[in-house]
Amino acid sequence: MEESDSVPLFSFGVIADIQYADIEDGFNFTRTRQRFYRSSLELLERAQKHWSEETPRPRFVLQLGDLIDGFNRIHEASEKALDTVLSRLSPGPADIPVHHVWGNHEFYNFNRTFLLQSRLNSTPMSAQDQHLLTVSPGSDTHAYHFSPEPGFRFVVLDAYDESLLGRDECSAEYQRALEMIRVHNQNQDLNCPPESGFLQKRFTKFNGGLGGDQLTWLQAVLTLADRQQGRVVVVSHLPVHLGSTDPMCLAWNYDKVLELLSSHSSVVCFLAGHDHDGGYCLDPETGVHHVTLEGVIETAPESDAFGTVYVYEDRMVLKGRGRVQDRTLMFLS
Numbered sequence: 196m197e198e199s200d201s202v203p204l205f206s207f208g209v210i211a212d213i214q215y216a217d218i219e220d221g222f223n224f225t226r227t228r229q230r231f232y233r234s235s236l237e238l239l240e241r242a243q244k245h246w247s248e249e250t251p252r253p254r255f256v257l258q259l260g261d262l263i264d265g266f267n268r269i270h271e272a273s274e275k276a277l278d279t280v281l282s283r284l285s286p287g288p289a290d291i292p293v294h295h296v297w298g299n300h301e302f303y304n305f306n307r308t309f310l311l312q313s314r315l316n317s318t319p320m321s322a323q324d325q326h327l328l329t330v331s332p333g334s335d336t337h338a339y340h341f342s343p344e345p346g347f348r349f350v351v352l353d354a355y356d357e358s359l360l361g362r363d364e365c366s367a368e369y370q371r372a373l374e375m376i377r378v379h380n381q382n383q384d385l386n387c388p389p390e391s392g393f394l395q396k397r398f399t400k401f402n403g404g405l406g407g408d409q410l411t412w413l414q415a416v417l418t419l420a421d422r423q424q425g426r427v428v429v430v431s432h433l434p435v436h437l438g439s440t441d442p443m444c445l446a447w448n449y450d451k452v453l454e455l456l457s458s459h460s461s462v463v464c465f466l467a468g469h470d471h472d473g474g475y476c477l478d479p480e481t482g483v484h485h486v487t488l489e490g491v492i493e494t495a496p497e498s499d500a501f502g503t504v505y506v507y508e509d510r511m512v513l514k515g516r517g518r519v520q521d522r523t524l525m526f527l528s
């Protein structure tokens with residue numbers, strides 16, 4: 196920590212798109228970026244070592260989704276890869292707690308039923324403060340909130356609640372998602388983005404959105420935080436602001452989420468992954484900082500891609516390592 200004159204209230208670690216697989220290096224779909232499947236594990240180990248040696252230690256780590264790559268499924272190595280990565284991320288019971296966000300690669304490897312019963316279900320056991328709300332995000336939705344410090348709340352979103360991924364093809368949820376994507380994407384392969392329309396590019400199979408119940412729940416969580424005059428950080432695999440990402444990585448109903456965030460003064464920051472190049476913007480209308488974290492998978496083995504966020508009364512300071520940029524995020528509301 197460089198700001199030695201002021202002591203943060205607390206800190207937390209951030210890391211995104213590790214996408215580990217025990218396979219040779221490769222490329223992204225368009226072959227414009229190299230992917231380092233094996234060494235992503237070493238980058239994770241370096242991040243964990245760094246956090247565990249910090250004084251004071253970060254209160255928790257936010258793992259922003261895509262922990263293991265979809266290629267594991269083809270090699271029938273999904274569970275082994277998951278165990279490998281989790282053994283590095285949280286090696287012992289005394290370790291820093293990890294909050295896991297679910298991304299598209301989680302669903303290439305596992306279905307929702309498996310994920311809900313796995314260590315990737317990080318819903319707090321006590322689900323503190325959940326009783327204050329009469330609405331739920333949905334029974335199989337991995338969305339929850341927690342308050343690590345009085346006056347601060349973190350909301351973990353499930354951006355694949357409405358998606359073709361992780362849903363049984365016979366289910367009403369899958370059919371609803373299919374209808375939605377088909378309106379915008381007529382390609383035979385729904386992983387190919389539609390060619391016309393800049394913002395339409397987001398309607399691909401590797402994206403998704405928040406369902407109605409989750410939006411209603413988010414509204415209730417943020418209303419509660421407004422009333423308590425708290426500060427809220429919203430966390431999701433998919434970004435929701437065009438200023439912080441390529442449009443191809445936006446959540447399907449990013450506009451609805453943004454509209455909802457804009458009506459709650461408590462929201463100070465939206466943290467996401469998925470776009471491995473990373474991105475940032477300050478929404479001028481709401482004062483919300485949108486940070487998309489650079490992905491580990493497209494980071495060269497000799498570099499790094501993680502950060503620690505130090506939280507103060509009036510700001511958060513992201514201290515990035517390697518490809519992750521330093522940022523001071525002032526609370527403007």
Ligand SMILES: Nc1ccn([C@@H]2O[C@H](COP(=O)(O)OP(=O)(O)OC[C@H](O)CO)[C@@H](O)[C@H]2O)c(=O)n1
Nearest residue numbers: 223224261299300384386387388401444469470471
């Ligand atoms: N134009 C494309 C892009 C991707 N695919 C296929 O979709 C699957 C997921 O793609 P992948 O690049 O692995 O997804 P990530 O979450 O790692 O990255 C998302 C953004 O691309 C980051 O910028 C995979 O099967 C691809 O082959 C496609 O068909 N067409």
